[in-house]
Amino acid sequence: MNMDEIMDEEEEEFEFSRNYFLAKEHGSSSAKKSTNKLTDINLVDEQELREASLHIQPKHEKEIACLMDSYKNMYPEWVLALRSGFSLLMYGFGSKKVLLEDFASTALTEYSVVVINGYLQTINLKQVLITLAELLHDQVKAKRKASSRDLPKSQQPSNSQSIEDLLTFLDEAEIEEDGYVICVIIHNIDGPGLRDFETQQYLARLAACTHICIVASIDHVNAPLYWDKNMAHTQFNWCWYHVPTFAPYKVEGMFYPLILAHGGANQSVKTATIVLQSLTPNAQSVFKVLAEHQLSHPEEGEFLSTS
Incomplete structure (x- = not known):
């Protein structure tokens, strides 16, 4: 290839590039911008949308029922894993609430069972630990009465105890019956209500207690990121099971705001709280001063809202 041919090719490439950018510039200047806005979307009332969703006819009920029945054959394996010191972690598409509760009611009848609904927005973890400690304390008292020799006295669990004290009791309670x-x-x-790191640490320590076993479900793809190596493999000691149920999240979904509905005053308060929490301390203090001033001078409310 001679020099003239090379020059011709470079000139063609340059001309192509120039025409491309000229076309883009011309198109962007003449393109019409949409006048549609997100605020123009006609959102329905949240209660109406929830009521309408309840009337949606379920599909593939027979197939889902057969799938749930197939998991029942795994119950003995799950019980064996619990007795071997593992915690069970169920994952897969679909609500696993019915599956876990059926497993507890049919295969764990010899155990005391406590249920935590993690899909709720707020959970009183301390009250859960008190409930567990009271169950274990009653067992200690029963064994002390049935035994001929004295056992160490244990303090009755109460609200006055800290979470650390309750976890210590659950971990160190002496019961003759290992089972x-x-x-x-x-x-x-x-x-x-459970995804913050401190709560996950407490749950991991709870799972490591001698007389406690955990059966949990997850649905978020990033859920394993909540645990470090020690929590996942030593404290929780997870045994993973893929159990997609394809069941609708009816109960779990009741506590989440719907995307296609306006949530009213309660949702507005939650949204405002999230925004305020994201501000710097100085900005938060400014809004606090404004709010206090408006509350103490209600007659100036219209002026503050329009200024």
Whole structure:
């Protein structure tokens, strides 16, 4: 290839590039911008949308029922895993609430069972630990009465005790019967009320207690990121099971705002709270001063809202 041919090719490439950018510039200047706005969307009332969703006819009921029945054959394996010191973690598409509760009611009848609904927005973890400690304390008292020799006295669990004290009691309670176990069923351990790191640490320490076993479900793809190596493999000691149920999240979905509906005053308050929490401390203090001033001078409310 001679020099003239090379020059011709470079000139063609340059001309192509120039025409491309000229076309883009011309198109962007002449293109019409849409006048549609998100605020123009006609959102329905949240209650109406929830009522309408309840009337949606379920599909593939027979196939889902057969799938759920197939999981029942795995119950003995799950019980064996619990007795071997593992915690069970159920994952897969679909609500696993019915599956876990059926497993607890049919295969864990010899255990005491406590259920935590992690899909709720707020959960009183301390009250859960008090309930577990009371169950274990009653077992200690029963064994002390049945035994001829004295056992160390244990303090009655109460609200005055800290979470650390309750976890210490659950971990160190002495019961002669090694087989006594309290099973904690956690629906959505990745739920909004449980997903902060401190709560996950407490749950991991709970799972490591001698007389406690955990059966939990997850639905969020990033849920495993809540646990470090020690929590996942030593404290929780998870045994993973893929159990897609394809069941609708009817109960779990009741506590989440719907995208296609306006949530009213309650949702507005939640949204405002999230926004305020994202501000710097100085900005938060400014809004606090404005709010206090408006509350103390209600007659100036119209002026503040329009200024």
